[in-house]
Amino acid sequence: MQTEKKSKKLIWLWRCLKSLSIFVLSVLFSAFTTQFIPIIPTIFVGRVQVEFFLLILVYFGLFSFFFKKGKRAFIWVSGIFSLGIVVISLVGVGWSPRLIIGNAMNNIAFLFNNETSLQVEVKPSETAIFPHITLQQRIQQKVNYEDSVVRSFAVKSSLMYFDEYYPKYRQICRQFSLLKYVKLNFKYVSDPSNFDYFAPPQESIELMGGDCDDYSILVASVLKSIGANVRIVWAPKHVYPELYCGNKMEFEKYVSAIYTLFEHEIGKKHIYYRIDKNGNYWINIDYTDLYPGSVYQSNEVLSIIYIR
Numbered sequence: 001m002q003t004e005k006k007s008k009k010l011i012w013l014w015r016c017l018k019s020l021s022i023f024v025l026s027v028l029f030s031a032f033t034t035q036f037i038p039i040i041p042t043i044f045v046g047r048v049q050v051e052f053f054l055l056i057l058v059y060f061g062l063f064s065f066f067f068k069k070g071k072r073a074f075i076w077v078s079g080i081f082s083l084g085i086v087v088i089s090l091v092g093v094g095w096s097p098r099l100i101i102g103n104a105m106n107n108i109a110f111l112f113n114n115e116t117s118l119q120v121e122v123k124p125s126e127t128a129i130f131p132h133i134t135l136q137q138r139i140q141q142k143v144n145y146e147d148s149v150v151r152s153f154a155v156k157s158s159l160m161y162f163d164e165y166y167p168k169y170r171q172i173c174r175q176f177s178l179l180k181y182v183k184l185n186f187k188y189v190s191d192p193s194n195f196d197y198f199a200p201p202q203e204s205i206e207l208m209g210g211d212c213d214d215y216s217i218l219v220a221s222v223l224k225s226i227g228a229n230v231r232i233v234w235a236p237k238h239v240y241p242e243l244y245c246g247n248k249m250e251f252e253k254y255v256s257a258i259y260t261l262f263e264h265e266i267g268k269k270h271i272y273y274r275i276d277k278n279g280n281y282w283i284n285i286d287y288t289d290l291y292p293g294s295v296y297q298s299n300e301v302l303s304i305i306y307i308r
Contacts, residue, residue, distance in 0.1 A: 031101070161261075187209045201217055
């Protein structure tokens with residue numbers, strides 16, 4: 001009788017270990033697939049990748065089926081999948097165990113922590129003096145995204161960081177790589193006394209210094225030169241750029257990318273955004289912090305300059 005009970009316990013333990021092993025394997029293969037296989041569509045609900053969890057079910061069912069067929073069949077199937085990962089890595093995807101585990105952990109974390117962004121309303125100022133239309137026009141005219149120097153700088157900087165995440169986040173990686181480089185290297189320098197000097201982007205690229213309006217002109221120029229959309233916000237005693245994210249579904253992909261690519265910079269902070277009258281989302285990309293979507297210095301807005 002005792003032998004029979006021990007035997008049942010061992011069978012139960014073996015089934016648990018088998019299921020757990022297959023589940024872990026399924027999670028890792030799902031994380032790899034959603035990270036590096038561009039033909040798998042990226043579907044976000046909130047900032048959770050739906051296809052990640054669907055693939056876990058698919059892989060779990062597949063591996064369980066072959067495990068029932070026999071250990072040899074299971075080893076062959078899992079071995080073929082592993083070989084596929086090695087082959088893909090040899091053609092330049094650049095995967096690593098850290099990325100795979102990180103992708104899995106991020107998706108699971110987003111499943112349980114979805115309230116990570118805060119909307120900031122546009123608050124018109126009641127006391128500040130509104131900038132004259134000529135000042136706004138001067139800023140708008142300084143933005144230059146067609147110049148070859150601007151374009152070369154933008155492309156080079158957009159390739160410096162996050163390339164391993166390109167199959168997953170596509171052009172968001174390029175935009176954030178460029179933004180990270182500018183944020184890390186641009187230093188604040190005041191304007192001449194009693195004069196608003198607006199530097200062209202070519203000058204800011206050469207010097208990597210200037211004040212808030214110079215930074216905004218530079219960021220708007222270089223981001224637009226690689227296909228992004230940027231607007232410049234004039235606030236009391238400050239000017240800063242905002243990055244267009246699109247509708248709610250597209251915005252959630254940006255949020256997922258920020259928490260993944262700027263994990264150490266953002267920590268437990270929130271992402272701040274605004275919604276325009278058309279329902280499109282914009283995030284703060286001021287130099288006040290090292291990650292996109294950082295807190296606004298002020299909620300007050302005097303003017304919004306759209307770059308055509």
